[in-house]
Amino acid sequence: MKGERLKSAKAARVRNNILIHILLAVLAFIWVFPVLWVIMTSFRAEKGSYISTFFPHAFTLANYTKLFTDTTILNFPRMFMNTLIIAIFSCIMTTFFQLSASFCLSRMRFKMRKPFMNMAMILGLFPGFMSMVAVYFILKAVGLTEGNLIRFALVLCYSGSAALGFQIAKGFFDTTPFAIDEAATLDGCTKWQIFTKITLPLSKPIIIYTVLTSFIGPWVDFIFAKVICRANADQYTVAIGLWRMLEKEYIDNWYTSFAAGAVLISIPIAILFLNLQKFYVNGTSGAVKG
Amino acid sequence: MTTTTKELQRQARIGTREMIRAKSCLAALRSGGPETKASALVMGLGNMVHKQVPKGLLFLAAEIAYIVFMITNGFHNLAMLVSLGSIEQQEVWNEELQVYLYTKGDQSVLLLLYGVATILLTAVMFWIWRGTLKSAYSAELTDKAGRHVATLGEDLASLLDENLYRLLMTPSMFFIIVLNILPLVFMICMAFTSYSKIDDHLVLFDWVGLKNFATLFDSGSVLGSTFWSVLGWTLIWAFFATFTNYFFGMILAIIINRKDTKAKGFWRFCFVISCAVPMFVSLLIMRTMLQPEGAVNVLLRNLGLIKDSLPFFTNATWARVTVIVINIWVGVPYTLLQLTGVLQNIPNDLYEAADLDGANKVQQFFKITLPYMLYVTTPYLISTFTGNVNNFNVIYLLSGGAPVTNLASTAGSTDLLVTWLYKLTIDKQYYNIGSVVGILTFIILAAGSLLTYRNSKSYKEEGGF
Incomplete structure (x- = not known):
């Protein structure tokens, strides 16, 4: 009886931990994304700020x-x-x-x-x-x-x-x-x-x-x-x-x-x-x- | 042995320099000798009589320089400050050269600036004058007591010792007066003039008293109604910007620092890296990303989530929410760094006791963490609130105040008092209204925070030193 309760408590903790780590990952992505975006844009071959695709077609150092x-x-x-x-x-x-x-x-x-x-x-x-x-x-x-x-x-x-x-x-x-x-x-x-x-x-x-x-x-x-x-x-x-x-x-x-x-x-x-x-x-x- | 010799040397050194200090310049005027009283007119006389000839000459030189300045420029500056000039620039036909020549007209801005500068200079001079009186009185007292009167060399040496603060603070004070106080007084004066593009008062303007304040408080006029709406939004913004960041940053810090969170350093790095990018760069990037054809809209459209671009900066409500949300993105990493240390200072046994009593994490947050944090970080919250009322960068770089819903007004829906002030002075050249806005911003901030600052723990404890 007691062991089961401990087990379920442990399961809840593991579940919580997983949820929190997923949450952190999502938040971290939101925070890092604009930084990555700048780095990617700095290597982008197509000119201009208005682009139709998310990832650049070609990379270059020309910028x-x-x-x-x-x-x-x-x-x-x-x-x-x-x-x-x-x-x-x-x-x-x-x-x-x-x-x-x-x-x-x-x-x-x-x-x-x-x-x-x-x-x-x-x-x-x-x-x-x-x-x-x-x-x-x-x-x-x-x-x-x-x-x-x-x-x-x-x-x-x-x-x-x-x-x-x-x-x-x-x-x-x-x-x-x-x-x-x-x-x-x-x-x-x-x-x-x-x-x-x-x-x-x-x-x-x-x-x-x-x-x-x-x-x-x-x-x-x-x-x-x-x-x-x-x-x-x-x-x-x-x-x-x-x-x-x-x-x-x-x-x-x-x-x-x-x-x-x-x-x-x-x-x-x-x-x-x-x-x-x-x-x-x-x-x-x-x-x-x- | 060496210590005693050194101590003796030190006493000898200090002993020669120890003068009887005059308490105040009033005491000097009341009970000083005739030569001290005469120093009020001929600065430095008292010092010269009492064996401080070079020092006295320096004081005298300062007085002469000031008088020469006042006769050549100063009195004229002060006189012009009253009228702010009235001569317009005129074209005069020159017969000899066969051209139109321009006569030099008055420029009220410069007249105002020179006038204010002269007043400040006079204030500094008054301060020096008090110093000379005190110095003369101390020299008199010391000399009469039959003690050694410090020579100029000893006085200079004392600048590196007990008067070090004079040496180090004087240049700083000079720059603060020239680059902070003078401009500030100058701008405050502008609030009482007609210096504005309205009615073409950019070259010549006059004192108008409190008229500009009246205009701004009159909610019937365009400027007046703009003022109240901008003020309202500024307070809403400052409230949300401060507290969203505070709570979000605090929760994030708690989550990252939990016992069970793995790779704490990595998560912290992820958030901190975003504030390593200069703020104006990340804000400009955010702005381009959120344009109707920017990355975010393109991404969402390609995924088929939306049909039309989201009106991030074109709809008033959207724009307001957007700036607050982006401010979270900008500010949370800083809050995270600043609050982590404070959070770790909360005594751990409080939590252990709560655990034993069966309180869950949410209860612990509201019953332990939050009250503790609010208590400790009140000064921090006040300064963040002040900073947000004056938060120029986020609004100016992100939305530029857009969207402008009312074409007649000079401010957009997301304009704060500061960005509106910038627009009024730099773009519209309504200098007088701009400086009224600045003064009112100051009054609002000062009223709130000065009281709270002075009651804060850190201010009081510092006084105990």
Whole structure:
């Protein structure tokens, strides 16, 4: 009697498990499908976005070569270089601003500390690009919206207010024991030495996190780039380029190349992201364990 | 032994630098000596009298620079801020060159920008002025007590130590003021002007007070009725976008992390890989896939499931449901990553006790998991809600606000306040109305979240440091 009940309970569990795994498989398919679709489209030989069949008839690499050779209308290699330069500089600036602000807010006590944190919160509630038009006017008034200076303007846009995004790094610094700082002060360290010689070496995960997220930013933003670049096609970043490929006049010729470009910029970001996952989960866990 | 020497050295170092600090600039004005009081007019005088000549000269230089700026530009900027300019650009026939020349007219936008910038500069200057008073008073107190007054070199050295925050935060603050605060104040000012394509006020415009707010709140006008419908949809969207993601992500995380689920890493990878593709790329792809002739419709038609293409972005209700569903696709992987850790923190003995009491999984979810999660993740939910009210990307890239059902209005059925704001400013050039929308969005968000944030556990605990 008892054995039978256990058996039926076990059967129910097996049935549940099978159902759940099927459900997961279906969901996983839904989530992976668009990704597969892009990869497939990037190798598709037929042009255009409107297709009558689901699977491509023939595969080709031409979409990729077109991206790098056909530079008359949409100069992809140039956009790539623009974005790379912007990404490198804004990454350096953002990392410095964000980490130093986080350090000050976490390790030092000064009168403007709370006001600064409240200000960051209030500024964060305004719609981000409400001020974008104004930023454009300001950059124009200083003469940063012409020629190559646009890149500099974009770097400023991406990293200028990086200090407002101090929360994650500050949360991380907060978990480093203050006793370490006190010991260092007794040994004659200045605050600057504590920052560079103690806090930073203990905070590798959060440095990597900051560097990578700020590096990815310019690759995936296109609203700011569009407003700042306006009609200066030679300053376009990859994101605007990809966006333009889907405009009505280009979509027929460029749709498959759009997919190719999307795959190209997704690969590095995907690799970074998969490695970053764990910071997403334990982004706020501490530097010094147990 | 070495420690004691070091400690002695440190005390010697700090001792030389320790000055008597003035409490406030008011104290300086009230009880400072004549030279300190005079520093209110001649900045840096107090410092120069009390052995801080270079520092005093720096303050004086700042004051002179400010005065020169105000005389050459500043007062003019402030004066023009009142009227915002009135001279129109005119054609004048030039007899000598035999051509029409254009006279330089006023450009109200620039006048407004320069005016606001001058006011901000004055505010910064006021802050420096307070600093000089305090500095002069501290120098006076220290000198009178017969103690060592810090030299410029020592002051600079302190920037790397106890004043490190000044060194590190000043450049940041500079950029925040120039790239965040100044534009924001500038845009807020626009809400009170007639800067708009309506009635052709793009070059010259005036202050109009609260007129734009009145227009937007007047539900009889086109803009007014659009505002209320957009606001309604924004709140519906933010609610559904937040909670569908939250619950779906939570259930998914629970299913993946169950004891009996095999290949946990693989399933997680499947979901996470989709957010490794940049969001704007996946949204653009979704958009092309859901077009009347896009992949989804083609697939369904070829399978014989439907005859006509589904109106994903052409029917208002379909479009609204579509954006919410696609937002689930976009957002759930992030939610999954963020909630997994929190879920694993729920004490396991709660579940064991529930098992013993014969509670099934569904009961456990509603009686244990959900209350715990809601309690712990309230701040997260608030920030997600705020983020969704301001969620520009999903709507703009996916539907672009389409479909437009009412041709007279400037917003489509799926437009949020932010995308409508974008359309109003960038496409329509109704800058004044756009900034009113921005201000109202802010007020709605601030009213709700500021209170909740300040009451949240993490904010309060941080204060305990």
